[in-house]
Amino acid sequence: MDFGFTEEQKKRRQEFYKVCAELEKYKPRGFYGLESIYDTDEGWQYHLYCAKEFAKRGWLSLAWPAEYDGTGNMMDRVLFAEARGYHGVPGVDIFGVQMLAPTILACGSEEIKREFLPMIASGEVQFCELWSEPNAGSDLAALTSTSIRQGNEFVINGQKIWTTGAHRAHWSFGVYKDDINGTPHHNMSFLLFDMKVPGITIRPIKYMNNMHLYNEVFLDNVRVPAKIVGQEHEGWMVVNTLAAFERSNIDAVVSMQRLLEDAVNYCNTTKQDGVPLARNPLIRSRLAKIAGEIEASRTLAYRVADLQNRGELTLMDAGAVKIFSSELLERFASLMTDILGPYGQVKLSRWAVMDGLCERSYQEHFVGSISMGTNEIQRNLIAWRGLGLPRMK
Ligand SMILES: Cc1cc2nc3c(=O)[nH]c(=O)nc-3n(C[C@H](O)[C@H](O)[C@H](O)COP(=O)(O)OP(=O)(O)OC[C@H]3O[C@@H](n4cnc5c(N)ncnc54)[C@H](O)[C@@H]3O)c2cc1C
Incomplete structure (x- = not known):
C-alpha cells in the first residue's frame, strides 16, 4: 500500500x-x-x-x-x-456515479456499458435505488416485487420503500423476482429503467421537520425494455457487487475534515464565562479524540481505494468502513450538540450558529447506521464471513 x-x-x-x-x-x-x-x-x-x-x-x-x-x-x-x-x-450522484457505474464496469455487458456510462458521466441523468421493500430490508432476498419477461420487455409489479431521491431521479436501478418458483438467490434480475414510464407512483415519506428525501414507490404493471446488469436470474450477484461499492462510501468519511475545522474554530472564538470553549479540558479532549478518529477514517478511505484498484474490495472491508464512518459521524454530531447546547438545536434562526450545521448533522447522521444495510448486519457479516465465527441460531 x-x-x-x-x-x-x-x-x-x-x-x-x-x-x-x-x-x-x-x-x-x-x-x-x-x-x-x-x-x-x-x-x-x-x-x-x-x-x-x-x-x-x-x-x-x-x-x-x-x-x-x-x-x-x-x-x-x-x-x-x-x-x-x-x-x-x-x-x-451517489447512486449513479458512486454505485451503479463501478457495478456496470464490473458486471455489465458491453451494450449496457456503452449506453449507461456516458449517461452517468454527463451528470445529466440522476439515479435512485429501488431495493428495499416493506418486508425486505436487511433480508433483501425476501423481496416480492416481480419482473416478468414478455419478449424484449419486463412487466414490473410491487412496492419499494425508503427510496432516497425517487421524486427527483430520472432513472432507477433495482432488483426484482423474475422467477417466482426459482431457486433462492438465482431468481432475480437487476434492472435499469426510466422513472417517467407509466405505472409508477411516488409517495413521500417526510422527516419530522417536513424535509423530503425518502419515498415509497409503487409499481403497477410498469412495462420497461429489458436493460439488465449481469445475467437474467443472477441479479443477486450484482446486488452484492453494488453493495460493496455502496458501503465503502468514502465520501462520507472524507467530508468530516471541514466539520472538524469549523468546530475547532467555533471553540476558539466562543467564550463561556469569559474563557474560550477551547480552554475547557473536556471539550479539548473530546475534540482531540474525534480528530484522531477522522485521521483514521481518512486512512481507511485510502485503503479502500487501494483495495478497489487491485479488485480486492470485499463486502467485509466495505462493511468495516461503513460501520466506522457512520458511527463516527454520529459521535461527531453528538459532541457538537453537547458543546453548542440549545444553539445546536436550531437552524435558519438568528440563534443558529455555524449556519445551523449542528442541527442538520444531528438529524441526518444517525441514519447512516441504518441505510445501506444496518450496522448490526455488517457486524454479523464481518463475524461470519470475515472472522469465520459461528453463526448464532
Ligand atoms: C436514510 C435511509 C435511506 C435509505 N435509502 C434507501 C434507498 O435509496 N433505496 C433502498 O432500496 N433502500 C433505502 N433504505 C433502506 C435501507 O436499506 C433499510 O432500511 C435497511 O436495509 C434496513 O432494513 P429495514 O429498515 O427493513 O429494517 P429491518 O431489516 O426490519 O431491521 C430492523 C432491525 O432489526 C435488525 N436485524 C434484522 N435482521 C437481523 C439479523 N439477522 N441479525 C441482527 N439484527 C437484525 C436490524 O439491524 C435493525 O436494527 C434507506 C434507509 C434509510 C434509513
Whole structure:
C-alpha cells in the first residue's frame, strides 16, 4: 500500500480544490449534505449545476478505465471527494456515479456499458435505488416485487420503500423476482429503467421537520425494455457487487475534515464565562479524540481505494468502513450538540450558529447506521464471513 501521490495527482488535487472553492460561492444558504440536494428545488438545481461543471472536466468518470476516459485510479476519486467534502459541494450522484457505474464496469455487458456510462458521466441523468421493500430490508432476498419477461420487455409489479431521491431521479436501478418458483438467490434480475414510464407512483415519506428525501414507490404493471446488469436470474450477484461499492462510501468519511475545522474554530472564538470553549479540558479532549478518529477514517478511505484498484474490495472491508464512518459521524454530531447546547438545536434562526450545521448533522447522521444495510448486519457479516465465527441460531 503506497499512500504517496504522483506529481500529476498533486496537480489534479489542486485543481479539485480550486474548482470546488469556486462552486462553494454559489451554494444556497443553509445547504448541507444529501437532505439539501433532494429536499428543495434550489438545492437540486445547485446539485445539477455542480454535476455539469464536474462532467465538463471528466470528473464524474475519473477512476474509470482508460478506455472509458478515466485515469483508472480510485485514489483520484478519493482526492476529488476530499475536495468536495471540504467545500461541501454536491454534484456527484451517489447512486449513479458512486454505485451503479463501478457495478456496470464490473458486471455489465458491453451494450449496457456503452449506453449507461456516458449517461452517468454527463451528470445529466440522476439515479435512485429501488431495493428495499416493506418486508425486505436487511433480508433483501425476501423481496416480492416481480419482473416478468414478455419478449424484449419486463412487466414490473410491487412496492419499494425508503427510496432516497425517487421524486427527483430520472432513472432507477433495482432488483426484482423474475422467477417466482426459482431457486433462492438465482431468481432475480437487476434492472435499469426510466422513472417517467407509466405505472409508477411516488409517495413521500417526510422527516419530522417536513424535509423530503425518502419515498415509497409503487409499481403497477410498469412495462420497461429489458436493460439488465449481469445475467437474467443472477441479479443477486450484482446486488452484492453494488453493495460493496455502496458501503465503502468514502465520501462520507472524507467530508468530516471541514466539520472538524469549523468546530475547532467555533471553540476558539466562543467564550463561556469569559474563557474560550477551547480552554475547557473536556471539550479539548473530546475534540482531540474525534480528530484522531477522522485521521483514521481518512486512512481507511485510502485503503479502500487501494483495495478497489487491485479488485480486492470485499463486502467485509466495505462493511468495516461503513460501520466506522457512520458511527463516527454520529459521535461527531453528538459532541457538537453537547458543546453548542440549545444553539445546536436550531437552524435558519438568528440563534443558529455555524449556519445551523449542528442541527442538520444531528438529524441526518444517525441514519447512516441504518441505510445501506444496518450496522448490526455488517457486524454479523464481518463475524461470519470475515472472522469465520459461528453463526448464532
Ligand atoms: C436514510 C435511509 C435511506 C435509505 N435509502 C434507501 C434507498 O435509496 N433505496 C433502498 O432500496 N433502500 C433505502 N433504505 C433502506 C435501507 O436499506 C433499510 O432500511 C435497511 O436495509 C434496513 O432494513 P429495514 O429498515 O427493513 O429494517 P429491518 O431489516 O426490519 O431491521 C430492523 C432491525 O432489526 C435488525 N436485524 C434484522 N435482521 C437481523 C439479523 N439477522 N441479525 C441482527 N439484527 C437484525 C436490524 O439491524 C435493525 O436494527 C434507506 C434507509 C434509510 C434509513
